[in-house]
């Protein structure tokens with residue numbers, strides 16, 4: 055088996071689950087005969103049509119309220135068109151009208167911003183956009199964005215002058231003037247306003263007319279009048295926002311907050327959970343916020359960021375997500391970004407802006423946040439009002455997307471090192487158990503949990519059984535209403551090769567589709583996302599790598615070509631549809647074989663004590679014990695050597711740093727092998743001026759005139775940080791003295807203490823890792839079981855197939871996220887044939903390993919055994935004497 059599944063940071067276990075899978079395995083009929091029970095609506099326009107009539111009458115307050123269902127009501131029954139392979143449903147009304155905001159956002163994505171340009175060039179860091187023009191929206195335009203989950207607060211009669219992200223994606227360029235000096239900081243900026251697009255074209259017309267009239271002077275007067283008017287409007291807006299901010303500072307009332315919301319964002323009211331979260335934060339209470347995808351979590355830290363005096367730090371797991379969030383900050387909030395993959399001079403520029411108070415919201419990776427220098431800078435000169443932990447489920451190893459670096463985010467550290475006043479943890483998908491872990495780590499009291507439904511109510515969910523003809527089934531689905539009329543669709547699949555194969559198949563059938571996976575060059579990925587957002591590509595066939603931070607409002611459907619790895623993954627991925635609030639369609643093709651393959655694959659990825667022991671022995675080898683020596687572990691080669699995924703190695707290293715005993719200190723991850731080319735001055739001349747260059751010359755070997763060296767080795771030799779070495783060569787490059795290339799991404803660390811016994815440590819770590827892996831397998835089982843249940847429910851009761859499946863999946867999702875499902879506990883699995891098959895595979899692999907170990911034991915000590923794994927079933931055992939001779943036996 056040679057899969058190229060995209061990593062989502064998961065690694066899976068060798069322990070099969072023991073309960074909660076349906077008592078009968080997915081005993082499903084032959085896929086070839088099965089017609090996917092997809093119920094659909096007919097749409098009338100080329101894009102998605104707006105639903106016509108409300109499905110659920112508004113509640114009558116005079117009547118006694120029924121016991122509320124925990125899940126949203128299902129879509130209406132569907133009339134059947136029996137000649138089609140799918141059942142077609144009546145359209146369901148949207149819960150709110152088309153989103154102007156989403157549309158403007160969409161437009162903003164169409165333009166190729168500098169941010170995206172940099173991304174496409176493979177640069178992770180985005181320099182701050184310049185302080186540029188501010189385009190005042192025409193007075194007559196008053197956006198009435200939809201409110202997905204509207205709170206009860208009515209907005210005061212304010213006349214908003216919307217000043218949000220300005221349509222070209224470079225929203226965060228206006229300095230926030232919180233010191234009460236109205237407009238004084240801004241005049242120079244607003245000079246540019248008269249040259250803004252709208253006024254420019256207006257001016258052009260006038261020039262022509264007046265020139266023809268020979269009326270030059272009055273024309274100039276009018277020009278300056280116009281400019282003044284725009285300046286006044288801009289200043290008026292700033293002062294209105296300042297007034298609104300002052301009002302909230304004085305009294306954080308619903309009315310004052312709504313007025314600020316209306317002024318800055320143009321929204322009339324808060325959505326469910328937003329106001330409550332904002333008020334808690336402003337009151338200084340750390341808060342855990344669980345809102346569905348696209349429900350507006352970002353606003354819950356953006357508004358406090360305008361009010362609170364200090365900096366708001368937003369910790370995000372992915373650089374691409376940070377870039378996206380930065381881009382979508384309202385223009386009134388100045389933002390910045392720091393990540394460990396930045397170039398030193400970019401980081402220096404952001405740090406300068408931070409110190410000067412220009413940046414109000416800083417997006418930061420957890421690695422960067424925990425960097426010693428970064429922490430000391432904050433300790434010394436900056437005040438942090440709020441730390442936002444975005445995608446907070448990553449803190450917990452029991453979540454679907456555990457990030458070892460998130461483990462390092464502890465309230466104790468955030469409060470003591472950063473002097474943070476308050477923490478806001480946000481997620482869309484967390485089980486009760488994950489929430490408990492996150493809240494305990496971030497010391498958020500249980501009373502401060504704001505949790506709304508994990509799922510929006512504008513989805514029609516369906517599942518069909520599929521098999522060998524899955525591609526054909528997909529095509530039939532996409533050629534049937536409503537899918538055939540949907541403008542933007544995401545198809546999720548598990549493996550990279552599938553994205554190419556399926557997208558080609560769809561293209562061959564005249565469907566405008568493109569494949570997307572993490573193996574594509576960064577430039578291509580950005581281009582595909584861009585084209586999708588600007589509707590140049592209709593369908594993106596992607597792995598899990600696509601969609602984080604994607605805020606395309608009009609994605610009308612999400613199709614799962616295979617069963618997702620967990621409920622969380624499913625909810626996250628379907629959450630990319632219908633962000634504009636319109637009814638959207640989510641279909642899952644369930645294929646029993648794929649499920650078993652995924653399960654078996656998950657098992658074979660598990661770690662064993664032997665590999666962990668080998669890894670630990672390497673980490674604590676004698677040469678690494680030198681005091682303050684910077685050690686490194688090249689990820690790719692280590693992964694092969696120890697047969698471990700990158701995430702597993704990182705998890706172990708993080709545990710060695712943060713566990714009960716601190717054995718090591720993690721340093722920033724970097725490409726450690728540098729090839730340096732001197733251009734202007736001679737190496738010796740530069741070495742005479744710089745201790746770092748001298749150390750480089752000492753520690754490097756010359757290959758074809760180029761100096762090749764190991765950055766940690768150079769840094770260790772003169773007791774400086776690896777970042778200092780990088781900064782030095784970067785500075786030389788800027789002066790034109792050198793050029794250089796970096797390769798070999800590595801974990802870097804220094805050893806503080808060696809364990810007394812590697813054996814017991816590896817046994818302890820293996821047990822913990824196995825539990826984590828076991829949890830992952832169980833999550834897959836639960837997802838699979840929900841899909842199977844939805845398939846079987848479609849044949850029963852009086853509701854339409856689509857409505858039944860929607861309800862069935864909604865109820866499973868609700869139970870999963872709100873029950874106390876213990877994913878890590880050993881389960882009493884129903885041992886059915888399918889499981890047994892998967893388990894037997896694992897047992898065979900374990901037996902093979904035992905056999906190999908036996909071989910090792912049997913060979914005399916002077917014979918070295920090399921085991922080359924050819925695939926998951928076969929391996930070569932090469933025995934050779936402990937010398938450099940050729941293999942003697944295979």
Ligand SMILES: Nc1ncnc2c1ncn2[C@@H]1O[C@H](COP(=O)(O)OP(=O)(O)OP(=O)(O)O)[C@@H](O)[C@H]1O
Pocket residue numbers: 155156159199200201202321322323324325328345346347348349350351352353482603605629
């Ligand atoms: N009160 C509101 N009224 C109307 N629209 C809103 C409101 N609050 C936020 N929005 C809009 O909802 C959309 C989604 O917001 P946001 O990106 O913050 O969601 P999210 O919860 O962070 O989603 P995800 O979990 O997918 O990142 C944005 O376009 C945002 O402008």
